Amino acid sequence: MLYIKCPYCGLRAQKEFSYGGDATVKRPNINEEVTSEDWDNFVYMRKSPRGKHVELWQHIAGCRQWIKVQRDTATHEIFQTAKVTEEIR
Amino acid sequence: MSQPFRLNKEGLINRNKKISFTFNGKKLFGYEGDTIASALIANGIHLVGRSFKYHRPRGFFGAGVEEPNAKLQVEFNGHSEPNVNATEMELVEGLSASSQNCWPSVNFDIGAINNFLKMFFPAGFYYKTFMWPKSFWYKIYEPFIRKAAGLGIASLEKDKERYEHKFEYCDLLVTGSGPSGLASAYAAAKNGAKVILAEDKPRFGGTLLTDDVSIDNLSGKDWAEKIVSELKSMPNVTVKNRSQVFGYYDHNMLVMFERVSDHLEKKSKFTPRQRLWYIRAKETILSTGSIERPIVFGNNDTPGIFLSAAAKEYMKVYGVLVGKKPLIFTNNDSAYETALDFKKNNVEPIILDTREEHSSELIDEAKSKGIDIRFSHGVIVANGYKKVKSAKIGKLTKDKNSFEKIETIECDCICVSGFWTPSVHLASQSGNKLKYEEKIDAFIPDKKKQQETSVGASNGSFTLEESLKHGFENGSNLSAKITETKTEISIPNVNEKKYGAHDKFWCMPLPKNENPKRFVDFQNDVSVSDIEIALREGYRSIEHVKRYTTLGMATDQGRTSNLNGLQLVSNIENKIVPEVGHTTFRPPFTPITIGTIVGREVGMEYMPTRKTPIHKWHKKNNAVFVDAGAWKRPRYYKQGNETLFEASKREAKNVRENVGICDVTTLGKIDIKGPDAAEFLNRVYTNAWMKLPVGKARYGLMLREDGIVLDDGTTTRISENHYHMTTTTAQAANVLSHLEYYLQIVWPELNVNVVSTTEQWAGAAIAGPKSRDMLSKLYPDLDVSNDALPFMGYKEADFFGVQSRIFRISFSGELAFEINVKSDHGMFMWEKMMEIGKEFGNQPYGTEALSTLRIEMGHVAGPELDGRTIPLDVSLNGLVSKKKDFIGKNSLGREAFNIESRQKIVGLIPIDRKSSIPEGSHIVQDQNAKLPIPKLGHVSSSCWSVENNNPFSLAIMKDGKNMIGKKFFAVSPLKNKSIEVEVISSHYVDPEGKRVRS
Known part of the structure; x- marks a missing residue:
């Protein structure tokens, strides 16, 4: 079971979180024209990297904040966590 | 009764307390402190089982977790457990043990004929023999293998024991109380660290109990006792015996299995049998020792x-x-x-x-x-x-x-x-790549992967002096990093015997013309010749050899066989052992009970139960409940000998004719506040929300980004910047997360807050032609006329002294209202409604009637919004704005979503007007067509239309709207039914929606 540091609540067990997918995907702006290729990329296309990956988790059984987690998809090592408004370097 | 093999003095057992037990029906006794194995050996009994494949006689081989043979069926405390390790199970009064895998008895076992047919049972026997003909598999081979395989018999009785889970956090977890473990725990404890010391056996001390050594002029056993009693007296230390750390998982979480009460003769009612500990340790000392090979x-x-x-x-x-x-x-x-x-x-x-x-x-x-x-x-x-x-x-x-x-x-x-094999299982599970230590012909842990530090014999140090030194040093250094305190401890003087070098010899050759079986793996009957065959047949990878021969795959996980197997493979292959490598160690280290894994999450505690504030009333009034997620909802209220069908028909009919009330507390409710709330709703829902006036509700549809319908519900504008959203019961949690996602990540510039208020409000729907009459009695001072409270209207009013919200919304398609009061007043509201509704013929109705009412109205719900439908499919395209952007809008332009003949919602009625159509039936043109019959759609919801008194179903069907008037077959292979049906409109009752507006 992973041990995830919520930037708001501190270290908590994985049980309290729910996974939310790739954090690097950016939704096209609302009310702006978007090509169908860009839209398809946003909706469907995801990389599945082995190694470092920045992903979204939500602290559903805690503060309910969505957070960013930089995790190694092969070893589960977590390098960094951050608020969604912060950058992960 | 004497015990021929019991010594008079030696040992740590209590000779003052005899314990009687039976083995294969024979009455025997042992002493307090015995295991089943020690008691049997004391009685001169060695033959305890038969081997897995050849049914060869087997006795004890080890004295603890390494035992490959002595697995018994054991009955005690009223339950029967298979495959109990006789060398680990402590003797308790009245225990009854028996041999497994033998028939008719362990002394005379017919299966032993396999031993004489052993030339027919070589490695890979099962793979080779049971391959063909294919038709033999289910009827002949599989039952045969099932009968032959497996050892004990699992009980069919319900497990009455109590099992518990516990979560614990510590600075240092020490796994094993041998010399290095005790030294580590002691040093860390002295530094003020929070320490857990876990020992698998009942007695602390590990090899100190058996080795002829002294530490600071105390015998090993006395020194261990002294250290353990000192540790027990420290508030920062938890000392646990009969507790095995069996798994090393991610982020330094270890799982421990504590045998709490199997060894107790009497225990209190709430003492668990076993306890599972989830331990998150900052540092871990692996002092698991070594096993002789x-x-x-x-x-x-x-x-x-x-x-x-x-x-x-x-x-x-x-x-x-x-x-x-x-x-x-x-x-x-x-x-x-x-x-x-x-x-x-x-x-x-x-x-x-x-x-x-x-x-x-x-x-x-x-x-x-x-x-x-x-x-x-x-x-x-x-x-x-x-x-x-x-x-x-x-x-x-x-x-x-x-x-x-x-x-x-x-x-x-x-x-x-x-010689000795370090127990590296936990280190390997942590991700540590092991390295081969030539000095001891075995693998030891390599570079740290997590926060694990192996000390003592498990790290390949086989002298007491070295083990203690490493233990004290590592315990002290690791804990000092955490507590920032360092207490100096002098390493004690040690007296032990010095060992000479061992011989790298592991397998006896055979004289010419002699060919007895030489076993490498006892538990799975894998012999030298089996491994030779596997290699001869081309298996090279050690993982493949393992699977082909089953070497090391038994419950003892090859504790005594792995290294000898590797030696054999490397000898034949002319490789050195590290080139061959080792197989993967996986948890659990020893078998643990399913009960421990399940813990208290069994029966009613399997998942949380959510009950509405009106639950007790439902129960008192013969409600039959149905699970809706974690919620318990009344499915129908049983009167007399009514069936579900009869009751739901009565309830639904009463709504159509008079008035009924339904507990709708379970609907998801989300409170939305903020100056940008209208803009937010406008983006979340497919329809327009900017102009919804205060005091009005609107039906809305939300999509996922891929254009599929996520949920539907009504949202009411309570005040300028305050909205009350309802979701379906099933999607409540998902919708909240969905809204939070967009507010926190995508549009953080919107000033809006959302919070779930599902639990805060109790809700009741009042539906039926007489609902307004009833409402006017519930609110005698309020104008509830169609003008004052029109369809989709909203009012806040006093309900007999209680604050309440009235929504004029309808799921049943009848004139209907929904009243919300604070949860604490839910029961009061309901009872008041029951009391006042009497004169209007009010009856409560459950989910079954609710479904009937919505189905015959053609209102969609979960079965139609099944994660595969877009608004057009369910005839909700009228709610999709062309003017504004919203979540998922761009996807609706996809080609596949715009094909003319795309699936659409329709209604179905059986031609005979009698046969109910099973939900899930496939719609086909010709039921006798050649397989596979092309599927035109499926039946999503079925009911007995109370309005028309015949069955009616909703279906999602290809090119549905153009099929109206045509006839098809609804085929359910599951129910073995095929019903001829006619396609009609999905709005079977009141298609113009006059009633809700009346």
Whole structure:
């Protein structure tokens, strides 16, 4: 079971979180024209990297904040966590 | 009754307390502190089981977790458990144990014929034999294998025991209380760290209990006792025996299995049987020790053959002799200690040492005690079927490939030692890549992967001095990093015997023309020749050899067999062991009960139960409940002998004719506040929300980004910047997360807050032509006319002194209202409604009637919004704005979503107006067409239309709207039904929606 540091609540067990997918995907702006290729990329296309990956988790059984987690998809090592408004370097 | 193999003095058992038990029906006794194994050996019983494949007689081999053979069916405390390790299970009064895998008895087992047919059971036997013909598999092969395989019998009774889970956090977890573990725990505790010390066995001390050593002038056992009692007195230390750390998981989480009460004769009602500990440790000390490995020789599985350290443990811990004429067969010095212990108890052992004559402290001591030592000797084959009677021994030539001399000598047990294998399971599970240590011919942990530090024998240090030193140092350093305190501890003086070098010898050669089985893996009956076959047949990877031969795959996980198997493979392949590599260690270290894994999450506690504030009333009034997620909802209220069908029809009919009330508390409710709330809703829903006036509700539809419908519901504008959203019961949690996602990540610039208020409001729907009459009685001071409270209107009003919200919304398609009060007042509201509704013929209705009402109205719900439908499919395209952007809008332009003949919602009625159409039925043109019959759609919801008094279903059907008026078949292979149906509009009742507006 992973041990995830919520930037708001501190270290908590994985049980309290729910996974939310790739954090690097950016939704096209609302009310702006978007090509169908860009839209398809946003909706469907995801990389599945082995190694470092920045992903979204939500602290559903805690503060309910969505957070960013930089995790190694092969070893589960977590390098960094951050608020969604912060950058992960 | 005497015990022929029990010593008078030696041992840590309590000779003042006899414990009676039975084995295969025979009444026996042991003492408090015995295991089943030690008690049986004391009684001279060695034959306890039959082997897995050949049904060969098997006895005890080890004295703890390493035991491969002695797995028994054990009955105690009113339950029966298979595959219990006799060397680990403590004796309790009234326990009854019996042998497994034998019929009719362990003494005479018909399956033993396999032993004489062994040429037909080579490695890969099952793979080769049961391949063809294919048709034989289910009827012949599989039942045969099932009958032959498996050892004990699982109980069919419900497990009445209590199991618990516990979460714990500590600075340092120490796994094993041998010398290095005790030293680590002690040093860390002195530094003020929060320490958990876990010991698998009932007694603390590990090898200190059996080794002839002294620490600071105390015997090993006394020193261990002193340290443990000091640790127990410290508030920052948790000391646990009978507790095995069996798994090392991610982020330094370890799982421990505590045997709380199996050893107790009496326990209180709420004492759990076993407890599972999830331990998150900042640092972990792995002091799991090592396990002796055997030397391979002929018939080395005969009862009476033991690991030499096990024989010593039986003497020193249990006061039991494994035999009175022992042969000690060794390649190293440690077995000499066993020999010396035999000698001390007036038993004359003979030592066969594969090494050439030389001297060491222990050898010299054995010589001086007059023990018969034969160098360059080994056991070739053990004689005796159900018990060792003699052994053919040989003097090895210099190259150790053949014999100079062969003779047979009498013995009643053989104690074998092939040196020591560190227990690296936990280290390996943590992700540590192991490295081969040539000095000890075994794998030890390499570079740290998580926060694990191996010390003592599990790290390959086989001297007490080194183990203690590493233990104290690591315990102190690791904890000092955490507590920032360092207490100096002087490392105690140690007195131990010095071992000479061991012999890298692990398998006896066979004389010409002799071919007894030489077992590598006892539990799975894997012999030297099986591994040879696997390699001959081309298996190279050790993982493949393992799977083909089943080497190391039994419940003992190859604790005594892995390294010998690797040696064999590397010898045949002319490789060195590290090139061959090792197989993967996986948790659990030893088998644990399913009950422990499940813990308290069983029966009603399997998942949380959500009850509405009106639940007690429902229960009192004969509601039959249905699970809606975690919620319990009344499905129908049973009157007399009514069936579900009759009751739901009555309830639904009453709504259509009079008025009914339904508990709708379970609907998801989300409170939305903020100056940008309208803009947010406008983006979330497909329809327009900017102009919804205060005091009005609107039906809305939300999509996922891929254009599929996520949920539907109504949202009401309570005040300028305040909205009340409802979701379906099932999607409540998802919708909240969805809204939070967009507010926190995508559009953080929107000033909006959302919070779930599902639990805060109790809700009741009042539906039916008489609902307004009833409402006016519930709110005598309020104008509830169609003008004052029109369809989709909203009002806040006093409900007999309680604050309430009135929504004029309808799911049933009738004139209807929904009242919300604070949860605490839910029951009050409901009872008041029941009281006042009497004169209007009000009856409560459950989810079944609710479904009937919505289905015949053509209102969609979960079965239609099934994660595959877009708004157009369910005829909700009128709610999709063309003017504004919203979540998922761009996807609606996809080609596949705009095909003319795309699936659409329709209604179905059976031609005979009688046969109910099973939900899930497929719609086909011709029921007799050639398979596979093309599927045109499926039936999503079915009901008995109370309005038209015949069955009616909703279906999602290809090009549905153009099929209206045509006839098809609804086929349900599950129910074995095929019903001719006619396609009609999905709005079967009141298609213009007049009633809700009346």
